[in-house]
Structures are given as structure tokens and as C-alpha cells.
Amino acid sequence: MKIILTGAGGLLGASILRRLANKHEVTSIIHKSETSGLSCDIADETQVQSLLKNNKGDIIVHCAAVTDVDFCESNPRIAHNVNCIGTRNLACYSAMYGITFIYISSDYIFDGRKQSPYREDDDANPETVYGISKYGGELYVSYFTKKYYIFRTGLLYGTGSGNWIAKIINKLKLKEDVYAADDQVITPTYAEDFSAALDEFIAKVSSDPKIAYGIYNLTNRGSVTRHGLALKAAEYCGLSAKSIKPAKLDKISSVTPRPKYCALSGEKLDRAAGIKLRAWDEALQDYMTKQ
Template structure:
């Protein structure tokens, strides 16, 4: 599949001329949260300058722009799900670079939708679900953080949401541009998420894992700090576009079903 380096403005503009799209969706990002602490320049180039290039090119070509952002723009101090207008205050280089990306998008083009999501997983690529399934086959005991709260989101559900919004942009003359939250319904911890993954996976395959030990963030050393609470309130996207969230457990069952169907 042809790829465009979004940090290169010339390549971005050439791709727009070549493909003549009706709109642009940006899911590209530098996503290694821990490595971003040391690869700061690269994280900012991809997560701030990249969306800035795409949004600027969209403005020039009069194209709408949909950009994916993250719950890690928040610091996790709130005790209820974050709404779109809550103060951002990222704890990590990754979060800061994504916040700067959002700012660039708002600066470059009015016709944008910034879609913040959280704890993304799916059939393809590396993600928490696939890591757990691999570890569950290899190890008898696994330690998983149990004091970070958030909402797992299926990439397929997010993609469907992007398609719905794209369809509305193309067909509806009046779109309320701006920032929206979309994630799976319900709040959990990485530990509870892992337990659910193994509960479902056991129906398909014998798992070696017997013990899923809860551990505290403070005892699990990582380069980057993560918010302890980053659930997103998704009422605005429902009110504005009629998009409803799905219970995270239901979507997880579908994804694990598909992962095992492929093996």
C-alpha cells in the first residue's frame, strides 16, 4: 500500500494532488509512549508537524480533515469521565506532542474533526489484547497494572465512527466542526481488561496463564507517566452525530473471535 510521510509537506501535497480525495483522515502517529520520552524530536515531528501539514494542505485544497487524538492529553486527576472542554495537561512527551498536534489542526483549518479515543486495540498490529494473548500462551503468571482506569476501544468501532462522520460531512451541509470523544462504553482497569481477555480466549484455546496478578503503577516502572484515570465522556458525539458507544466487553468478544478465526 502506498505510504506518505506526513512530516514531509511536499509529499503530503503531492499525494493530495495525485489522489484527489473528498476528505482526509489521519490515523498516523508516533505511538510508542515510552520511547517518545527519548525520541522527543521524532514524536513532535510526527504528532505535531504531521497533522499540521495535513491540516494545512486540507485548508489549501478546501478539504475536510478528521484527526485521531488521545486520552493521554489529560493528566488523570479528574474523578469522572473527561469532556471535550476539560483542561488538557499531558504527563508525557507523547501526550504533549498529541496536544500540540490538536493545536496545529485547529490553527490550520476550521473544517476539522478531532476525535480523541483511548486504549485502542484490534485484530491488526500490536496492541494490549494481542500482547496478553501471546503472554497468556507463554507464561503461567502475568502482572498487570490495576490502578489505571480507562475505556478500551475497538479499532473497528472507531473506524465505523470515522466512516459515519465522513459520510455526514460529505452529505450534510452543516457539520459542527471541533473536538469529540469516542471510546468503548464502561470504565475498567488494565488488570480487569486482561482478566476479561483471558476469560474470552479460554473458549478458543488453552491458555497457560493461571495467575493474573494486580500491581500498582508505582511498582511497574516505565519511562513515561500515564494518567491514572482517562475515561472519556462520549455524550457530545452522540448528541451531535447520533453515534452511540458499545459496551467494551461486547466489542472485545468480537475482536477476539476474529483473531482466533484468523489463526
């Protein structure tokens, strides 16, 4: 299959590229990063049109986004241009050229006031600029194309030093104090598990037309507080957890008030496609042993 992958130089995009490149003909779309691929600013409609006109694919996997939540809060115009308009551009021309659209979205489209895992049909009510821009992207996708899958996920970690867990571990190694929220519940997700599930999903939908288009949560299973996650990460890599201090979210996130409860339920994906990811702590242990 011919797959066009945006955000191929990012955390998730790089993992998806590693996973799919041996099986499919993948065209990597990059922005400013040094990774090899075709360069495109997705916020620029002319660039997107020419990209999709000249590189027809069966599926586009759209990972590119401005993902720094605090940066988005201070730069709402950039967040809107890339995450909403960029997604609109890609969805619109994908529909025109008959390309199936896969959009990666976020748990931050919810307000975090629920106390049980969010399902796909729960009402979105984003309260951060990042969350609003990701939800805006979802709305554009469902408006402009019928052949779409939206995969919502939670805190991602994987290869590279830019992710939250890698930063925590780095601080512990430097014997610095780490403050982690004990009042934010998340479903952390290993990028390699996400990519493997996406790979499986793509194989299944190409042979089973009964798997419906629409929104699916795609995360590891279970949930944990950020503080609990930091403690487990330290334990799995044999570091002392003494300098990991519990703190309240509103004390840590001074720029952007984040949603407190972000756990996602994976039941729909399991029911529809028989895809069930392993538990978050098992995935984390696996990740830690590979560091």
C-alpha cells in the first residue's frame, strides 16, 4: 500500500515510519527537521495541494502537529494554523484524491472532569488552546472527508530524549528533584505499541470492510497519575525515587491549566477490530529495558 506520513520526524511519526517502511511504500513528509523526506508546511494550502497531487497514496497518516501545550497557549494563531488549518488542508485534498485519512488526536480534547475512562462518544470540551486546535482538526476531518479514522491517544513516550519520561529519567540521573502531578490521571502510551496497533489496524481494515470509519481511542490499557508513572519509570530503570515529589497540577503547569482526568477506554477498538494493547506498566517496563 502507498502511505503518506506527516510528522515523520516527530516522536510518533518516526516510530510509525520504522514500523511501516518494510511493508508499505511510505512517503515521509517532514517540516524543518533534518530527517530525510519531502518537505511541506501543512499550514500552506498550496504546498499541501501540490504534495497530494504529485504523491497519490492509499492512506495518509497525519501525525504532524504543534504539540507543545504551553507553546500553543502562548501562540494560539500558530496552533490554529497548523493543527486546524493544516489538518483541514490535508483532509480536504485527501478527499479530492480519494485517499483514506488517519488523523492522530489527543485526550486533551476533553475537559478532564469525568471520573471514568473517556469513550469515543463522550462530549469533547477542550479547555486549552492545544486541545481546542486538536478538536478543531477532528471537526475538519469529519466535515471534509468520509473515509477517515481518528485515533485519540494519551501521553506518548518512545525513542528520543524529548518525551516526558525520558526527561524525568534524565533529571533523576542528574540527582535533580522531580515534581510530578498526583492529581492528573493519564493513559501513557508507548509509541512502539501505538505503531504496532496502527499497523495491525491498517492490515485489518484493508481486508475487512465491516470495520467502520470514525473515532477510536488507541492507547495502552489502564491509567495512572503522572506521579505514579514517574515512580514506576524510576523503579524499572533501577533509580532511586526519593527525589520524585508529588505536586498539584496547578502548581506545576503555570502557563496552561491541563485536564485532570484523561484516561481513555480502548473498548471500541477491541470490539471493532479485535485490537487490544497491553497494560501501560508492561509497556513502560519494556521501554525502560531498551534504554
